[in-house]
Amino acid sequence: xxxxxxxxxxxxxxxxxxxxxxxxxxxxxxxxxxxxxxxxxxxxxxxxxxxxxxxxxxxxxxxxxxxxxxxxxxxxxxxxxxxxxxxxxxxxxxxxxxxxxxxxxxxxxxxxxxxxxxxxxxxxxxxxxxxxxxxxxxxxxxxxxxxxxxxxxxxxxxxxxxxxxxxxxxxxxxxxxxxxxxxxxxxxxxxxxxxxxxxxxxxxxxxxxxxxxxxxxxxxxxxxxxxxxxxxxxxxxxxxxxxxxxxxxxxxxxxxxxxxxxx
Ligand code: GLU
Numbered sequence: 504x505x506x507x508x509x510x511x512x513x514x515x516x517x518x519x520x521x522x523x524x525x526x527x528x529x530x531x532x533x534x535x536x537x538x539x540x541x542x543x544x545x546x547x548x549x550x551x552x553x554x555x556x557x558x559x560x561x562x563x564x565x566x567x568x569x570x571x572x573x574x575x576x577x578x579x580x581x582x583x584x585x586x587x588x589x590x591x592x593x594x595x596x597x598x599x600x601x602x603x604x605x606x607x608x609x610x611x612x613x614x615x616x617x618x619x620x621x622x623x624x625x626x627x628x629x630x631x632x633x634x635x636x637x638x639x640x641x642x643x644x645x646x647x648x649x650x651x652x653x654x655x656x657x658x659x660x661x662x663x664x665x666x667x668x669x670x671x672x673x674x675x676x677x678x679x680x681x682x683x684x685x686x687x688x689x690x691x692x693x694x695x696x697x698x699x700x701x702x703x704x705x706x707x708x709x710x711x712x713x714x715x716x717x718x719x720x721x722x723x724x725x726x727x728x729x730x731x732x733x734x735x736x737x738x739x740x741x742x743x744x745x746x747x748x749x750x751x752x753x754x755x756x757x758x759x760x761x762x763x764x765x766x
Contacts, residue, residue: 505761506735507753510668512630515541516554516658517673521741522588523557528564529591537673537744538595541635544751545601550630552665553637554658555592558584574646581642592637604634607641610650613660626665652721659725663732670729671750672722673741678758679719682706693758698765699726726760735762 517537524530541551559577562584563570571577589605596603606626612618629636638661640651651657655672662670676684677692684690696703704727707719726736739746739757749755 505753505759506668507751510549510751512550512552512665512667513544513751514552514554514658514662514665514667514670515673515747516654516670517556517741517744518654518675519556519560520675521673522555523560523564526564527560529557529561529588531591533742533744534591535595538592539599540744540747542596542599542601544747545635547751549751551635552626552630552661552667553592553635554654554661555588555637555639556654557588558582558639558642560584561587578643585639585642589637596635602632602634604629604636606636606638608638608651608657608660609641609645613651613664619664623664626661630665652724655721655725656728659728659736662729662734662736667734669750670725670734670736671747672725672736672738673744673746674722674738675741676719676738677740677756678738679723679760683719694756695759695761696726697761698730698763699723699760700765726762727765730760730762730764733762733764736760 522530522534541553545551558581559571562568562580562582565583565587568580571580592603608622612622626636638657640654640657651660658670658672678694679696680690680692682690704720704723707723722738729736737750737755737757737759739750739755746755
């Protein structure tokens with residue numbers, strides 16, 4: 504039912520609310536743990552691609568700006584914050600001996616076959632060079648959050664682009680529930696979903712925190728995009744990135760989407 508134990512290439516997506524404290528500042532302990540665990544997984548022979556959000560929030564924290572309201576504020580803050588997050592990733596990954604590489608994508612690259620093929624080749628080359636590609640949307644020059652519709656969808660595009668064995672979404676909730684657990688105390692977590700139907704997408708909610716953007720709906724759409732390419736996805740609580748070891752051996756608590764397109 505699940506191909507754990509045989510993942511040769513994984514994409515891990517981490518969202519802003521998982522990367523930052525409630526203050527909006529970077530959660531260094533979590534980022535350090537993430538870098539250590541991903542480095543270790545890489546040492547064990549699995550290629551790792553990281554899709555990381557957090558640019559806008561890190562930009563806000565860096566210059567002490569108010570919560571951005573306009574697109575141009577968000578785009579400028581992303582330009583400031585992207586550098587901040589890469590600096591931190593660079594420090595932690597180099598501590599564990601792994602080079603990183605930044606790749607910033609826009610939707611027009613994914614949609615244009617020739618440019619998409621270039622991005623695919625670059626990604627492949629970076630992996631063969633032994634790097635950990637760290638990917639975000641090129642927010643300062645794209646229609647912010649309009650193009651990909653957030654990093655949940657971006658992570659699905661990346662999963663397809665690099666032919667990943669699984670995309671793991673590290674987030675602030677421990678899985679997909681049959682109703683919103685923030686509103687319904689009886690909501691039940693569903694550990695296995697064969698196919699995501701449009702009805703499930705329709706019924707799903709938005710972001711859980713002010714810092715987060717995607718929410719469950721975007722995650723289900725990402726799972727659908729991946730299913731079209733036969734790639735599974737897993738949603739797990741990202742509070743402790745060590746959970747990735749359990750994803751690797753199939754024992755993680757969370758929701759496993761089998762990567763089967765709905766009929
Ligand atoms: N690309 C945005 C950022 O880095 C985040 C978008 C998202 O999390 O969906 O701030």
